[in-house]
Amino acid sequence: MRKRAVALYAGMGVLISILTFMLMPAYSQEDIVNLADSAFGDRERPAAVFAHEEHNEKAEIEECNVCHHLYRGGNKVDDESSEGTNCSACHYVEGGDTTRPLMKAYHELCKSCHQENKAGPVTCGECHRK
Ligand code: HEC
Ligand code: HEC
Ligand code: HEC
Ligand code: HEC
Structure with a gap:
């Protein structure tokens, strides 16, 4: 059980990093004033x-x-x-x-x-x- 939970959290961490990375260029463009x-x-x-x-x-x-x-x-x-x-x-x-x-x-x-x-x-x- 615990092993599976750890794997799940690790997986979520990777997913969040990928999402953050994907959203970054959009932010840098919108932020230009x-x-x-x-x-x-x-x-x-x-x-x-x-x-x-x-x-x-x-x-x-x-x-x-x-x-x-x-x-x-x-x-x-x-x-x-x-x-x-x-x-x-x-x-x-x-x-x-x-x-x-x-x-x-x-x-x-x-x-x-x-x-x-x-x-x-x-x-x-x-x-x-x-
Ligand atoms: C009127 C001119 C103009 C148009 C049209 C334009 N941009 Fe830009 N954009 C700029 C300039 C100037 C910069 C700053 C470039 C630099 O710092 O060398 C910039 C910067 C950016 C950046 C930040 C990264 C970088 O190159 O420094 C992104 C991402 C970007 N533009 C995307 C877009 C997208 C996608 C479109 C079309 C939907 C678009 N731009 C249309 C002028 C324009
Ligand atoms: C991938 C390389 C590249 C990038 C990135 C680039 N240029 Fe150019 N640009 C060129 C080349 C090659 C020419 C043709 C040679 C010349 O006339 O300087 C040119 C020509 C021009 C010209 C004259 C012809 C025209 O289309 O009006 C202007 C003005 C110009 N660039 C402005 C910019 C600005 C401002 C940016 C950033 C938003 C930019 N360029 C980004 C390569 C680039
Ligand atoms: C292809 C055409 C085009 C290009 C390229 C372009 N502009 Fe403009 N710009 C316009 C037009 C059209 C307006 C008037 C928009 C309106 O207010 O109706 C404008 C308005 C502006 C304004 C007034 C709006 C304000 O915030 O006060 C500024 C500042 C400006 N441009 C800066 C730039 C800079 C800096 C660049 C080069 C990186 C650039 N523009 C490239 C077409 C252009
Ligand atoms: C339509 C907008 C526009 C006008 C008008 C304009 N500039 Fe610029 N200028 C820019 C942009 C965009 C850049 C490149 C981005 C930056 O400021 O670093 C630039 C860069 C410069 C730079 C290099 C950066 C620095 O500060 O050392 C100098 C110098 C400069 N301009 C002087 C002038 C002078 C002098 C005039 C009037 C004769 C003028 N500009 C008119 C948009 C403009």
């Missing part, structure tokens, strides 16, 4: 305001790869995405041979869409809020 990319090291500006979920709902962006894109052979792949991979894994602070530098990458992605839609901030202080 601003961006302070640690890749920059010593910062010049306050973090950029970006409430991930709320922003994408309001802006009605349906495809994750509008931002979390994936390139192959120099071309953007339409139906695949790179969420879970940081921008800085491909766009380096100092720039690379094949990708634009990190700050330029962020600014282009965020500002170009705001400009096209005539909605969303385009000045420094509107994004980098104290």
